Amino acid sequence: MGVSTTRLTDNIYLIDAPYHGRTGVLATYLVSSRRVALIDPGPAPQAEGVLEALRSLGVERLDYVCLTHIHLDHAGGTWLILEEYPDARVHVHPRGLPHMADPSKNLAAWARAHGERAALVGEVREVPQEALLASADGESLELGGVSLEVLWTPGHSTHSHSYYERTSGLLFTGDAAGHTPVGGLLIPTSPIPYNPVDAASSLARLQALEPRTLCISHFGAHEGASELLGELKARVELWARLADRAVEEGLEPRRLLELVAGEDPPIRALLESHPEAETPLLQSLEGFTSYAHWVRRQAS
Ligand SMILES: [Zn+2]
Structure with missing residues (x-):
């Protein structure tokens, strides 16, 4: 099955890119106004489908790749998105940020948790330090008419944060x-x-x-x-x-x-x-x- 895109509001889309042939595994959200943010691109095998969806939506510029947290099923394919959109900034909780620049510990934790299925997550590469942007609790990413308010929401992980788009009432929680x-x-x-x-x-x-x-x-x-x-x-x-x-x-x-x-x-x-x-x-x-x-x- 191929990638599908659902329009949730004038500005917000849900992208369902297949993961090893399965859909409905991880929802990626696109918030598109004068500036554009992509929330959770998924691991590399899935991020390829997300890129396909961005191309078919005519997204020429990405301002932010927003990571609700750094678990690899959400964040593993970030490097792949940056290859196509090198100007994008990766917005990530400060506790997760070092692990985007050097994914070795994150990969080891993933391997411990997932055993022989761990490799399905695909290739994980580091993200250049200059592309990384640490989140602050209570800040707002202004996209022009719409914005994403940032709330630190630990529990699922210490490096989880959520995004709230107040004008539409849509709340993006990752796994929180x-x-x-x-x-x-x-x-x-x-x-x-x-x-x-x-x-x-x-x-x-x-x-x-x-x-x-x-x-x-x-x-x-x-x-x-x-x-x-x-x-x-x-x-x-x-x-x-x-x-x-x-x-x-x-x-x-x-x-x-x-x-x-x-x-x-x-x-x-x-x-x-x-x-x-x-x-x-x-x-x-x-x-x-x-x-x-x-x-x-x-x-x-
Ligand atoms: Zn998670």
């Missing part, structure tokens, strides 16, 4: 506001080392914006953003409490999932309608359990 791996239900995106306390504060901050549309990376644009953010925050807080109890009582991961399903009705319904949701749910819970262990180590 969950993902919808199965059945359309928003669940936490919580790889180790996840921090659910930071994640819940970030979600509260995003909800206070009263956004209209939640534009997540995995995957797509969802109306009713404020409500979705509130539900996800409650989910994060509940799962954190239950994971803490599971660690306290030495419960197996599947037993923790049973506790979650017992107290989180949409999760129970999801497991009934989509039994395959068990795998991403167990994965997601690992981040919570790992955090609960970490807290205990700090206290002892």
Whole structure:
């Protein structure tokens, strides 16, 4: 399947470029006015399709490549975009910035987390230091009539930030506001080392914006953003409490999932309608359990 482009507003597009033949893996967003920003180009195999979409939209100049965070499934193909748009500045959280200039540690972490599937992410090259621009919490990227407000939103990672386009109410969160791996239900995106306390504060901050549309990376644009953010925050807080109890009582991961399903009705319904949701749910819970262990180590 080829790349597809959906117009979300007069100025904003969702680009769905296939990743090894699969679509709906990572949404790339284009915000285009007098100045142009591309949010999360994806890894190199996918960034090729993003470039194809930019060419067909007639994008001649890119001002910013905005990275919600530096995980390689979002940021790995940044170098490829810069080859075609060398004047673009890469806007990235200051904690992530050094790893764009020297991706070796980021690549090693990716390999540890993804094992034999890690190589699918394709080639990752460094981005020239002079192209990198550190984000500041609360700043605004002015694009002419539209702007992207920057909010640091740690939790999923320490180097996560989100972008808010106030005139349209579109909020771009990367992985800071969950993902919808199965059945359309928003669940936490919580790889180790996840921090659910930071994640819940970030979600509260995003909800206070009263956004209209939640534009997540995995995957797509969802109306009713404020409500979705509130539900996800409650989910994060509940799962954190239950994971803490599971660690306290030495419960197996599947037993923790049973506790979650017992107290989180949409999760129970999801497991009934989509039994395959068990795998991403167990994965997601690992981040919570790992955090609960970490807290205990700090206290002892
Ligand atoms: Zn991520």
